Amino acid sequence: MSFNMERVGALLFLTLLLCSETCSLESEDIDDVCFIRANVVSEKLDTFSSRFQLRLEDNLSAIRNTLEDTVKLLSDSLMNKESKSRDFNEDYFEEFANRASSCRRSKDxxxxxxxxxxxxxxxxxxxxxxxxxxxxxxxxxxxxxxxxxxxxxxxxxxxxxxxxxxxxxxxxxxxxxxxxxxxxxxxxxxxxxxxxxxxxxxxxxxxxxxxxxxxxxxxxxxxxxxxxxxxxxxxxxxxxxxxxxxxx
Missing domain, CATH: 3.10.100.10 (Mannose-Binding Protein A, subunit A)
Known part of the structure; x- marks a missing residue:
């Protein structure tokens, strides 16, 4: 979508340049139609620029939000794994200590x-x-x-x-x-x-x-x-x- 919008913007900009150049050649008898066309093209270019900027800001905002959500998910997942690993290690060593203690009772x-x-x-x-x-x-x-x-x-x-x-x-x-x-x-x-x-x-x-x-x-x-x-x-x-x- 952004590629097509860029092409449209470039075409509008070239059209504006051609119209302006044509108008400047008619130094004695200025073509009103050319000025009207130039104004229309300029307005469309302004509208396109505003829409493109809004679309770009929306896309950047969406990307930023997605990145923030991804970072949060990764952070939560890492913390959860660390917590489980810590709990597992604590439980494992506690169980091992209990079994080691019971091993000594075999002497009885x-x-x-x-x-x-x-x-x-x-x-x-x-x-x-x-x-x-x-x-x-x-x-x-x-x-x-x-x-x-x-x-x-x-x-x-x-x-x-x-x-x-x-x-x-x-x-x-x-x-x-x-x-x-x-x-x-x-x-x-x-x-x-x-x-x-x-x-x-x-x-x-x-x-x-x-x-x-x-x-x-x-x-x-x-x-x-x-x-x-x-x-x-x-x-x-x-x-x-x-x-x-x-x-x-």
Whole structure:
């Protein structure tokens, strides 16, 4: 639009010059028509200049307002990101400090170092799965996640109880937060088929959550049971505590 207006203005200006030159040549008999035309062109040029100036001022004002709004949005966005980043860092370090503090409490437990280099705690007082989970986490540990058949057999051998009546130990596996019968470890992985006993799992239901136990008598295998049942449990060091333990 501004390009067309400039062309119109230039044409009007050239027309005015031509008319003025023509009028100046008629020195004795001045052509009134030429003067009239020149006046009309001059008025149109003045009108065009005024409109062009107003349009230019409007455009500059719009550009200025747009720039101000953009700068404000960028400034608000940056401040918001800095605030979120600051809050995240504060929350992260607070959580890390709390976990580091809980790691030191693992010394209050009789932790065993097994052949795979991992530390475990066998909790003997029978309790339900949720309480067992809380006891582990309070001491910088978590309910054990069994990653292989070798680890399963190692835990079965190290378990202090292997009787039929009480040889069940809670692990981190459960269908809490999942569909009934979909058992997940604490690390988000699905409980592998390698560990289940024959016809297991078989105790899950829409009416209650089921959790995974390690059977330590006979051949060590995994079974599921209602999480509200009472049993012993196995804890392992939480990942952050493993790191702090290595840095000692």
């Amino acid at each position: 437990l009789h932790v065993q170092l097994l052949a795979n280099g991992e530390k475990y705690y066998f909790g003997l007082p029978p309790t339900n799965w949720l309480n067992a989970k809380g006891i582990c986490e309070l001491h910088g540990m978590r309910l054990v996640t069994i990653d292989s058949g070798e680890e399963l057999e190692m835990l079965r051998e190290a378990a202090p109880i292997k009787s039929f009546s009480s040889g069940w130990f809670w692990t981190s596996g459960s269908d809490v937060g999942s569909a009934p019968g979909t058992f997940m470890w604490a690390n988000g992985r699905k409980v592998g088929d390698f560990a289940w006993d024959v016809n297991e799992p078989n105790d899950f239901s829409e009416e209650h959550n089921s959790c995974v136990t390690l059977r330590t008598f006979q051949e060590g295998k995994l079974e599921d049971a209602p999480c509200v049942n009472r049993g012993s449990f196995i804890c392992e060091l939480a990942p952050v505590c493993k790191i702090l333990d290595m840095l000692k």
